Amino acid sequence: LPGEICSLFARSGAGKSLFSIKAAAICTHLGYKTLFITPEMTSEQMSLRIDVMLGKIRGYEFSHMALKKGDDINEEEYEKFLRESRENRFLICDNISGKSITISGISSLVRKHNPKVLVIDNMELLSPGEKAEKLYEKMYNLYFGLRSLCTANKICAFVTHQATRSAASNPYRFPRVDEVSSGDALIRTSDIALAMCLVKDDDKKRLISFQKFRDIGNLAKEYVVVDFDVDRGIFIEAS
Numbered sequence: 722l723p724g725e726i727c728s729l730f731a732r733s734g735a736g737k738s739l740f741s742i743k744a745a746a747i748c749t750h751l752g753y754k755t756l757f758i759t760p761e762m763t764s765e766q767m768s769l770r771i772d773v774m775l776g777k778i779r780g781y782e783f784s785h786m787a788l789k790k791g792d793d794i795n796e797e798e799y800e801k802f803l804r805e806s807r808e809n810r811f812l813i814c815d816n817i818s819g820k821s822i823t824i825s826g827i828s829s830l831v832r833k834h835n836p837k838v839l840v841i842d843n844m845e846l847l848s849p850g851e852k853a854e855k856l857y858e859k860m861y862n863l864y865f866g867l868r869s870l871c872t873a874n875k876i877c878a879f880v881t882h883q884a885t886r887s888a889a890s891n892p893y894r895f896p897r898v899d900e901v902s903s904g905d906a907l908i909r910t911s912d913i914a915l916a917m918c919l920v921k922d923d924d925k926k927r928l929i930s931f932q933k934f935r936d937i938g939n940l941a942k943e944y945v946v947v948d949f950d951v952d953r954g955i956f957i958e959a960s
Contacts, residue, residue, distance in 0.1 A: 723837075723875035726868065726910055728844075730882045730901045731917040732892055736927055736949055736956070737881035738762070738770070740917065741842040743956040744879045746774040748838040749811045756812045756836040760822050760846035764813040771811065773954035776802050785952045812836065821848035824866035831874050839871070839878040845902055860903030868910045882907060892919045895930045895944075908933055925949055926959060 727744075731737050738761075748755045749771075759767050769788050776783045781802050787793045812834055817826035824847065831839065841847070847863055871878050884896035895916040898904035908914055914933035920926040930944040946959040 723877060724872045725912040726871055726878045726880065727913040727915070728880050728882060728907055728911040729915045729917060730884055730896060730898075730904075730907065732884050732888055732896060732919075735892070735917050735919060736951070737883065737917070738842050739774075739949070739951055739956050741840050741879060741881050742767070742770050742774045745811065745838070745840045746771060746778055748840075749775060750778050752810065753837040754810045754812070754835065755838040755840060756814065756827075756830060756834060758822060758827060758839070758841040758847075759813065759815050759843075761843045762815065764815045767813050767815070770951075770954075771813075772799075772802070772806075773952075774956070775806065775811075777954040779805070783954065785954070822846075823848045824863060824870065828870050828874075831870065831876065837876055839876055841867075841878065841880040844880045844882045857903050861906045864903065864906040864910045893921045894918055895928070898932065912936075920946070 729737060729740055741757075745755050745757050757767065757771075769785060772788060773783045773785045779802065781798060783794070783799065783802075788799070814822065814827075814830060816822060817830070820826075827839070827841075844863060844867075845860065867878060867880065870876075882901055884900045885902060888896035888900035895918050898908055901907055911933060912935040913931075916930045916932050918928050920928055925948060927947050927949045928944050929947060931942075948955050948957055948959050
């Protein structure tokens with residue numbers, strides 16, 4: 722709903738970016754104007770990943786590596802997909818005026834483009850806008866600034882956050898909230914909070930657990946298993 726925030730935290734390499742791309746692709750496919758903020762990748766890198774994921778939803782079978790290298794792709798199919806995707810519902814930002822990305826900068830983009838959905842991959846890489854801030858102050862300001870932005874503009878957000886190094890010892894368990902920078906602020910500002918981890922002996926699957934789900938009582942499942950393939954744009958609950 723407008724004003725709500727869904728957050729995901731996981732260790733490095735677990736697949737946070739693919740999850741955020743899937744969320745953005747679904748919203749774009751459903752007709753919602755979506756603003757994607759990527760402090761880590763360039764807009765060109767992200768565009769290819771979005772094409773693969775959105776293409777998958779629309780019935781195409783693209784390979785990320787093939788598109789990246791320009792090899793073994795059906796050019797007619799790709800051109801057809803690109804023509805269908807000219808609605809301009811998806812916007813990517815990898816910097817603002819050649820500088821780092823701040824919450825105030827994102828607010829300006831939201832006022833300018835009026836998206837319905839905001840997706841931020843790697844929230845911790847945003848700049849607080851003040852050099853002297855300590856880490857915990859930075860994250861508190863980022864989370865509560867995002868909350869205010871979503872409430873004021875009546876948009877919903879999906880954000881990802883990387884767990885700290887203390888969570889790296891076992892990639893096959895869900896990171897705890899206290900293994901995320903200012904995890905208490907993340908939980909307090911999120912209406913839905915998810916954690917994700919790897920599956921032992923199967924790099925084509927991931928586990929996702931529900932850490933918080935506001936206004937809903939007991940969930941039917943504690944966690945779900947998803948099929949996972951970056952190259953083919955697969956991120957879907959396993960049957």
